[in-house]
Every structure is written in C-alpha cells, then in structure tokens.
Amino acid sequence: MPTLLQAVLQRHDPELTALIENAPQTNELRRTDAVVAAAHWLKVYKGCDLITSELGVSASLNLVFDKFHLALGDGCGPQNGTVHRTQNGKNRCMATPYRLRNAQGCYLAPLDLRQPRGLLRLRS
Numbered sequence: 001m002p003t004l005l006q007a008v009l010q011r012h013d014p015e016l017t018a019l020i021e022n023a024p025q026t027n028e029l030r031r032t033d034a035v036v037a038a039a040h041w042l043k044v045y046k047g048c049d050l051i052t053s054e055l056g057v058s059a060s061l062n063l064v065f066d067k068f069h070l071a072l073g074d075g076c077g078p079q080n081g082t083v084h085r086t087q088n089g090k091n092r093c094m095a096t097p098y099r100l101r102n103a104q105g106c107y108l109a110p111l112d113l114r115q116p117r118g119l120l121r122l123r124s
Contacts, residue, residue: 022109032065032080034056038067043098053104070121 002010047079054062055112070076111118 018122029061029068032062032068033070035062035065035077036068036070039098039100040096043096049099049101052100053103055106063103063105066098066104 006015035052042048042050052063067078069078069080113119113122
C-alpha cells in the first residue's frame, strides 16, 4: 500500500515533472551584501556610480540592491529600504550615497512574477 506522499507524487507527476525541468530560482540575496558595500566603496574612493550585470539574478531581486539596507557599521543603503539585511562582524560600510545607473540580468528560464504560476514557482 503506497504512503500518502507516494500517492500525492503519483497523482501530480505531470505538474511536478514540469516544475523541476527548469533550473531553480535560488533567491540568494546574501551575495548582494558584498555588492552593496562595494557600491558605497566605489562612490567614496572613486567617486563613481555603479553599472552592474548578473547571470541568474534571483528573480531580479539582485538587480534592485540599491533599495536594500545593509546593517553593517553605521548602515548602508536607505533606512527605509524594501529589504533589510544584517551582517555580523566588525566591518564598516562607507555610508556614502551612490546611484545605480543601470542593472541588467538574465535567466535561462525567466519567471513572470505577474502570473500566479510564476509566483508559485518562486515560493516553492
């Protein structure tokens, strides 16, 4: 007699198979911590704004890192940022405002987050 899990997997096999055919969307925001700190550093030491491009940009969240607040030292990024990241350690962030002039990214299998199916995939 199959278990409940086996029964569910068998019943939904076509949907589950279609779901795992594409690469996962990792939503890994931790790598933006370094980018936020680097953007401030570039502004402080070089006086330049940032242009960035990334492959596999975690549902485009890593393309809007200028909206993130990184709690490092006195803090980097807008205090009212849409994402608040915390970082342990004694590192300091150069809290000089910068401008993200352009951010581009690409996916092998982009999600349309305006569609319920895209949101479901992202949440899964």
